[in-house]
Amino acid sequence: MPRPKILLTRRWPSAVETVLSERFDATFNLEDLPMSTDAIADALRAYDAVLPTVSDKLPASVFAGGAIRTRILGNFGVGYNHIDIAAAKAQGIAVTNTPGVLTDCTADIAMLLLLSVARRGGEGERQIRAGEWKGWCPTHMIGTKVSGKTVGIIGFGRIGKAFAQRCHFGFGMDVVFYNRSTVDPAEAARYGARQLSTVEDVLTAADFVSLHCPGGAENRHLMNTARFSAMKPGAYLINTARGDVVDEAALIAALERGVIRGAGLDVYEAEPHVPDRLRALENVVLLPHLGSATEETRNAMGMKVVDNITDFFDGREPPDRVA
Ligand code: 8YV
Numbered sequence: 001m002p003r004p005k006i007l008l009t010r011r012w013p014s015a016v017e018t019v020l021s022e023r024f025d026a027t028f029n030l031e032d033l034p035m036s037t038d039a040i041a042d043a044l045r046a047y048d049a050v051l052p053t054v055s056d057k058l059p060a061s062v063f064a065g066g067a068i069r070t071r072i073l074g075n076f077g078v079g080y081n082h083i084d085i086a087a088a089k090a091q092g093i094a095v096t097n098t099p100g101v102l103t104d105c106t107a108d109i110a111m112l113l114l115l116s117v118a119r120r121g122g123e124g125e126r127q128i129r130a131g132e133w134k135g136w137c138p139t140h141m142i143g144t145k146v147s148g149k150t151v152g153i154i155g156f157g158r159i160g161k162a163f164a165q166r167c168h169f170g171f172g173m174d175v176v177f178y179n180r181s182t183v184d185p186a187e188a189a190r191y192g193a194r195q196l197s198t199v200e201d202v203l204t205a206a207d208f209v210s211l212h213c214p215g216g217a218e219n220r221h222l223m224n225t226a227r228f229s230a231m232k233p234g235a236y237l238i239n240t241a242r243g244d245v246v247d248e249a250a251l252i253a254a255l256e257r258g259v260i261r262g263a264g265l266d267v268y269e270a271e272p273h274v275p276d277r278l279r280a281l282e283n284v285v286l287l288p289h290l291g292s293a294t295e296e297t298r299n300a301m302g303m304k305v306v307d308n309i310t311d312f313f314d315g316r317e318p319p320d321r322v323a
Helices: 014-023 037-046 085-090 103-118 121-129 158-171 185-190 199-205 225-230 248-256 295-313
Strands: 005-008 025-027 049-051 072-074 094-096 150-154 174-178 193-195 208-211 236-239 262-265 284-286
Touching (some): 005 014, 014 025, 014 295, 037 049, 049 295, 072 295, 094 295, 103 121, 103 158, 103 208, 103 236, 103 262, 103 284, 103 295, 121 284, 150 158, 158 193, 174 199, 185 193, 225 248, 248 262
Parallel strands (some): 005 025, 005 049, 049 072, 150 174, 150 208, 174 193, 236 262, 262 284
16 A cells, blocks of 8 residues: 655654654655645645645635545644635545644743733843843833733633633732633632633733634634723733734724733734734734744644544544544
8 A cells, every 4th residue: 555645834843754754655845935825725636635734724715626635634733724624524634633732832922922011021122132221220111010910811722721820820810711611610710710701801800811712713803993992901912822813903003092001912814924013013022923832842743743644544533633
């Protein structure tokens, strides 16, 4: 039996690429440039498995037109809103993701953003690098205290829980959250958190609002003009989830007008494009989608994909099947 032909749309950690090339007839994207939608559509006709990332777009159109060879999309990442799951499913294509292994690192990045924006870490760094620091004084670059404040979490899945744990047990914060389904209060209490009934309840209670829900149609623009207005004046938004959960234009307007005090962002609506008006604001901390970007986590994500496609081609149920 010939080995399954697989395509990685981007370069992956070399240890993972090595395992993949031992087990499969693997093609690597040696230039590591994002593939066009047309190139991905062609790949679906040429490979048994395509292994995409968040930098790829797989709308319904790539699955249309027949002659599909791909049987599994082994996504490198937990979020898969860049894939039209219904269209993949309609073609009988399995889809897997990489949950669990990036929980801690993504929660860490949310904490980094929260601390940086509240304590003006980015501004301070820029000031020193520009040679503009005039020395210590009692009124210099005054931020907002974090310890003991209230954090509001939208989406209480693995990453939301890990973030709650850090906020409550690390920083003595009161943690409230909104989640679509009801979470057992005893389970919530393990993370020092309690559930509120609506997004609005969370927004009106929180000094910091952090998004941890999936992207895609169901949560598109969950944070909009009305919801920024519902936040406490002086509150901050943290987004490590997906750019499309936030109406970016509404966020920029809220920041410019002082409706909210600041934002810490790791994700954007049209990555890698970050609007000039957002980049011009001092009261935002901007990271280039670094949530899972540690050696340990990227290796573990890759190995999860290896496990998923190995099980699939060996006729077993892949552990992280989402479709
Ligand atoms: C990944 C992420 O780097 O896993 C996710 O959902 O947002 C990131 O941590 C990215 O998705 C890789 O495809």
